[in-house]
Amino acid sequence: MRTPRALRPLIESLATVALGLVAGGLLIWAFGHSPVAAYRALAVGAFGTREDLLETxxxxxxxxxxxxxxxxxxxxxxxxxxxxxxxxxxAVGATFVAGMVPMPAGVHLAAATLAGMLAGALWALIPAVLKAWRGAHEVISTIMCNWIALHLSMYLAINFLAEPGRAERTVPALPTARYPVLSEESTLTAVVFVAVAFALLVYAYLWGTRAGYELRLAGENPDAARYAGVRPERVVVLSFVIGGLAAGLAGASQVIGRPPAWSLYATLGNVTTLGFDGIGVALVGRNHPVGGILAAVLFGALAKGGRLMEYEVGVLSELVRALNGIIVLAMAVPELWNLVGRRLGR
Amino acid sequence: MREQAPRVWMRGIHKVYPDGTAALKGVDFHVHAGEIVALLGENGAGKTTLMKVLSGLLRPTRGEVWVDGRPVHFRNPSDALRCGIGMVHQVFTLVPPFTALQNVLLGQEGTRVLSPLPEASARASVQALLEEVGLEVPLDVPVESLPVGVQQRVEICKTLYRGTSVLILDEPTSALTPVEVDEFFRFLSRLRDRGTAIVLITHKLREVLEVSDRVVVLRQGVVAGELPTSSATAEKLAELMVGQLTALRVRRTPRAPGQPVLSVRGLTVRNDQGRVAVRDLSFDVREGEILGVAGVEGNGQSELVQALTGLRRPESGEVHLEGERVPFLEPLALYRRGLAHVPEDKARFGLALGFDLVENSILGRQREPQFLSWLGRLNRPVILRYAQELVRRFHVVAPDLATPVRSLSGGNQQRLLVGREISKEPRLVVAMHPTRGLDVASTLYIRELLVQMRDAGKAVLLVSADLDEVLELSDRIAVMYAGQFVGLGPAEAFRRETVGLLMGGVVPAGDADAARAPSPH
Incomplete structure (x- = not known):
């Protein structure tokens, strides 16, 4: 029996994760801890109780x-x-609408969510326009935009959004702009449903619509896309805007969808690195919206379970982050395997 | 006949690729010193695989290779080179900005990574080698500015300079003009007379008969036949190659052409380097005719086709479709006006190899309302039925519709592509190299489809480097040279030799009328 084609990426990703865990186990062992005990703590911490699972x-x-x-x-x-x-x-956009613009319940939550998404998309337009009409490489421009965004956001948070009398964070979201908490024992709110729904919506868009087809065509083969009459600038803008909406929603979710702070720290401490971590998650999820959801749960489990691992076994939390890195590195193994196969097999 | 042991003897070679494809199933092959062996076969017959095994690029799954009576195990091409076996590939491995001399010396055994090339000291020996074998190569010109034919000589010189006495050539004539081919064959004969063993991979029957001493025909990974060239005929070789006697010619009935569908006036197009590639070109293609454009590649054909199909903005000139000027030459606008485009490189322009058959079947047609439902969503059931229809009607062989097009053979990829374009019900078909690299069956089929289009009253512009294809299919023929048509006239007015000379930029004395002053009609 041959494996169904659709399942192949999933199986390969799972094998990669397993490989990464084994390599990580060696690392834990090298630091003088028992990998078995550490992973048990990790699993219990991430999935042990209903509350652990929700926190993951x-x-x-x-x-x-x-x-x-x-x-x-x-x-x-x-x-x-x-x-x-x-x-x-x-995060800044959501904080502003949620904390400083009073609105009726229901409308307020939606407005704050949308404000976050639109702010993310607007910020993404800068590299998009630079790429589409000036040919600036998006790697350079997005890195530069990341730094500008960091300092701009801190500036806005401290000077315009700060809670009076508290320098370390912004005004909290008004109760009308908070996602309902799903369980008192965890910080999970209903924003998770919005996140999953958005990922599925993007999936349906990319694979089910003409515009999504053209976007994927341009990524798969730019010359064939031109042959099919696709304008490259449009694809650049479209994919940046969708990405910006998603990233903006991610930022918003940490302000209006994450107790107990319900606000943005002035240092951006409650959101930093979430964007970069997403790159690794996307790689493990094979750049597929649904794969990304699954991979995010895995990385969420590592983050959540890692705390218990640190607490119970004494493994440094930095090792957990190293584990993330090893899993991402292991993603390169299938390609490496092919390469070795080409050298030896032919 | 021959007393001495063969230079190379391959016995029972099997090759199974990692994906499970059995490319060779027990092939025996040998070549003597001072002999030209033609290795003939369709695409996918295993010719190139067999020679890659011999030149150390691939390892056989089973079987032995003997050189000069001793078994050898090549781990890489350097091992093979040490035994005097060298291969010249279809795609050259030259460094474009380097001179011919530098390219010949590059990667030479014994040169250290960081030391400069021993240009001065090696010049004399390279020169001597060139003179000995009778090759003319300008040594101090960057190879990128040399014509393809000369680049090939550099590539061959590079291989010979490494002491090659078994020379493997993979489809060496594909980019040469007929004049160059003749010269090239004379060179091969000289090399043979010096005692070099030569293996010529080809699928052109004429070449086999002209230059080789012995023919080995491969079919689906086994030797289908082996015979001295003196007792071979084209029909016999073709039969061995395809397994049955196929009519090698497409039948074409005379037909009076109608109104012009495509009218090009004063078209000038620049290439990527900004040089004028198409110069002030005017011509028509009429209903129910095939206009064949012959020419050696690189004389502006690509730029012409790209401009006509909206992939390249022309510098000046007008294009009319059915009497109406097309204001913006853009793919979608042209498709709406009835253009079907079979691009020169199917994998680059016409297909998305990572997409499956279903998604490729609407490539370029994805905006047609019949394939969409409300809110711009793709109408899956309709598209699926359409893909099934394409596969059935154009005999595309694929495991299933969800297969990525990458894993189809070239012939099946092209069937899907041509089928998709033809099923648009176009008014004008622009096809460039439509059968390049395809197996015989697919080649015949694609050519038949083009003739069917013509018979159905479509206008067909066929641009091809394959002279036989142009001669066989065209109602009118144009020869493109240096961005212009140096000859344009009814197909009957062209003899093979005439076209060959025109392709090389030579206007034959007797045919001056056909060549000069090409009128639009």
Missing amino acids: LAFATPLMLTALTFAVGVRGGLFNIGAEGQMYLG
Whole structure:
């Protein structure tokens, strides 16, 4: 029996994750801990109780969105590593509407969410326009935009959004602009449903519509896309905007969808690196929106379970981040395997 | 006949690729010193695989290779070179900005990574080699500015300079003009007379009969036949190659052409380097005719086709479709006016190799309302039925519709592409190299489809480097040279030799009328 084609990427990704865990185990062992005990703590910490599982999903929520940013870029032939900056601006946009613009319940939550998404998309337009009409390489421009976004967001947070009397964070979201908490024992809110729905919507868009087809065509073969009458500038803008919406939503989710702060720290401490982490998540998820959701749950589990691993076994939390890196590196193994096969097999 | 042991003897060679394809199923092959062996076969018959095994690029799954009576195991091309076996590939491995001399010396055994090339000291020996074998190569010109034919000589010189006495050539004539081919064959004969063993991979029957001493025909990974060239005929070789006697010619009935469908006036197009590639070109293609454009590649054909199909903005000139000027030459606008385009490089322009058959079947047609439902969504059921229809009607062989097009053979890829374009019900078909690299069956089929289009009253512009294809299919023939048509007239007015000379930029004395002053009609 041959494996169904659709399942191949999933199986390969799972094998990669397993490989990464084994390599990570060696690392843990090298630091003088028992890998078995460490992984048991990791699993218990991530999935042990209902609350642990929910908390894992809370960690996964922003990651599936920033992974989406990167994935949509790759599908359109772009290397968009600007999720980090777009996410900052999304958080700022959501904070502003949620904390400073009173509105009726219901409308307020939607408005704050949209404000975050639009802010992310607007920020993504800068590298998009530079790429589409000036040919500036998106890797350079998105990295630059990330730095600008960092300092711009801190400036806005400190000078315009700060909570009076508290320098370390912005005004909290008004109760009308907070996603309902799903369980008192965890920080998971209903924003997870919005995140999953958005990822699925993007999936349906990319694979089910004419515009999505053209976007993927441009990523797969730019010359064939021109042959099919696709304008490259449009694809660049479209894929940046979708990515920006996703990253903006990720930023918003950490302000209006994550207790207990319900606000943005002035140092951006509650959102930093979520954008970069999304790149690794997207790679493990094979640049697929649905794969990204699954991979985000995995990385969420590592983040959540890693805390118990540190607490119970004494493994440094830095090792957990190293584990993330090893898994991403292991993604290169199938290609390496092919390469070795070409050398030896032929 | 021959007493001495063969230079190379391959016995029972099997090759199974990692994806499970059995490319060779027990092939025996040998070549003697001072002999030209033609290795004939369709695409996918295993010719190139067999020679890659011999030149150390691939390892056989099973079987032995003997050189001068000793078994050898090549791990890489350097091992093979040490035994005097060298291969010249279809795609050259030259460094474009380097001179011919530098290219010949590059990667030479014994040169250190960081030391400069021993240009001064090696010049004399390279020169001597060239004189000995009778090759003319300007040594101090960057190879990128040399014509393809001369680049090939550099490539051959590079291989010979490494001491090659078994020379493998993979489709060496594909980019040469007929004049160059003759010269090239004379060179091969001289080389043979010096004692070099030569293996010529080809699928052109004429070449086999003209230059080789012995023919080995491969079919689907086994030797289908082996015979001295003196007792071979084109029909016999073709039969061995395809397994049955196929009519090698497409039948074409006379037909009076109608109104012009495509009118080109004063078209000038620049290439990527900004040089004028198409110069002030005017011509018509009429209903129910095939206008064949012959010419050596690189004389502006690509730029012409790209301009006519909206892939390249022309510098000046007008294009009319059915009497109406096309204001913006853009793909979608042209498709709407009835253009079907079979591009020169199917994998680059016409297909997305990572997409499956279904998605490729609407490439370029994705905006047609019949394939869409509300909100710009793709109408999956309709597209699926359409893809099934294409596969059935144009005999595309594929495991299933969800197969990525990458894993189809070239012939099946082209069937899908041509089928898709033809099923648009076009008014004008622009096809460039439509059968390049295809197996015989697919080639015949694609050519038949083009003739069917013509018979159905479509206008067909056929641009091809394959002279036989142009001669066989065209109602009128144009020869493109240096961005212009140096000859344009009814097909009957052209003899093969005439076209060959025109392709090389030579206006034959007797045919001056056909060549001079090409009128639009």
